[in-house]
Amino acid sequence: MPIANMRDLLAEARREKRAVGSFSVSSINMIMGIVNAAEQLHTPVILQVAEKRLRDGELAILGAAMLAAAKQSSQPIGVHLDHGETIECIRRALELGFTSVMYDGSRLPLEENICQTNKVMELARPFHAAVEAEIGSVGKTETGQAAPAICAKPEEGVHFLKETGVDALAVAIGNAHGVYVGAPHLRFEVLEEMLKSCDTPFVLHGGTGISDADFHRAAQLGMLKINIATATFMAATQAAQGAQDYFEMIRRIEAAAEQVAMHHIRIFGVKAKEEV
Numbered sequence: 691m692p693i694a695n696m697r698d699l700l701a702e703a704r705r706e707k708r709a710v711g712s713f714s715v716s717s718i719n720m721i722m723g724i725v726n727a728a729e730q731l732h733t734p735v736i737l738q739v740a741e742k743r744l745r746d747g748e749l750a751i752l753g754a755a756m757l758a759a760a761k762q763s764s765q766p767i768g769v770h771l772d773h774g775e776t777i778e779c780i781r782r783a784l785e786l787g788f789t790s791v792m793y794d795g796s797r798l799p800l801e802e803n804i805c806q807t808n809k810v811m812e813l814a815r816p817f818h819a820a821v822e823a824e825i826g827s828v829g830k831t832e833t834g835q836a837a838p839a840i841c842a843k844p845e846e847g848v849h850f851l852k853e854t855g856v857d858a859l860a861v862a863i864g865n866a867h868g869v870y871v872g873a874p875h876l877r878f879e880v881l882e883e884m885l886k887s888c889d890t891p892f893v894l895h896g897g898t899g900i901s902d903a904d905f906h907r908a909a910q911l912g913m914l915k916i917n918i919a920t921a922t923f924m925a926a927t928q929a930a931q932g933a934q935d936y937f938e939m940i941r942r943i944e945a946a947a948e949q950v951a952m953h954h955i956r957i958f959g960v961k962a963k964e965e966v
């Protein structure tokens with residue numbers, strides 16, 4: 691199947707009142723586990739990797755594996771760069787054939803974030819790739835470093851969307867990357883306020899540890915892409931313990947990634963059965 695574009699996956703999810711799981715990967719086995727889950731549940735997913743997780747040259751190698759897995763899958767699979775921070779990395783991902791890129795300018799002043807995001811929009815256009823951006827600040831970075839959680843202001847979100855026209859917007863509403871200390875309190879009223887004047891799909895980062903009820907509410911309020919990373923990495927680490935040899939270890943990691951993905955796809959909603 692051709693690699694899917696995030697724009698189409700999110701539009702379909704909106705019609706079906708569900709959210710698309712976007713799963714971070716770091717190896718071929720994780721990629722295979724997640725694609726297996728998508729195929730078993732007949733539901734599209736997105737494979738993603740964050741710029742900060744990549745060492746020099748790794749994007750081309752891991753990206754090629756993500757793209758190959760998406761192409762040979764029976765399900766539509768998107769291939770996404772998560773938390774792109776440099777234009778060079780975003781350009782490389784687009785040239786490789788990633789169907790969406792995130793530019794994370796959330797630590798910049800709003801107007802500068804708008805200006806940089808618009809540069810990425812220009813860059814992505816000839817590739818027909820979708821662009822995700824972020825406002826507010828999701829707590830902790832995707833590699834677990836401390837960062838303040840700053841809840842997005844609805845009026846800033848509306849202004850940002852008007853000035854950039856991005857395909858999806860990550861909105862910080864009290865969510866955080868990594869493991870939550872105490873139950874997260876998501877401020878859904880921020881989304882409700884923004885929905886009065888825009889219908890751009892929102893993205894929920896830091897999905898690990900959020901309750902099923904909050905996932906459902908987020909999806910209903912237009913958080914159509916939900917990122918899962920920590921849950922998979924934690925399950926893979928645990929699954930690898932006690933393996934007799936390397937090959938058993940990587941098979942266990944693949945099975946753990948598959949289980950985590952199946953668990954979350956079921957919560958976010960499986961694809962509606964096609965009419966025959």
Ligand SMILES: [Zn+2]
Pocket residue numbers: 773828832867895896917
């Ligand atoms: Zn994130």
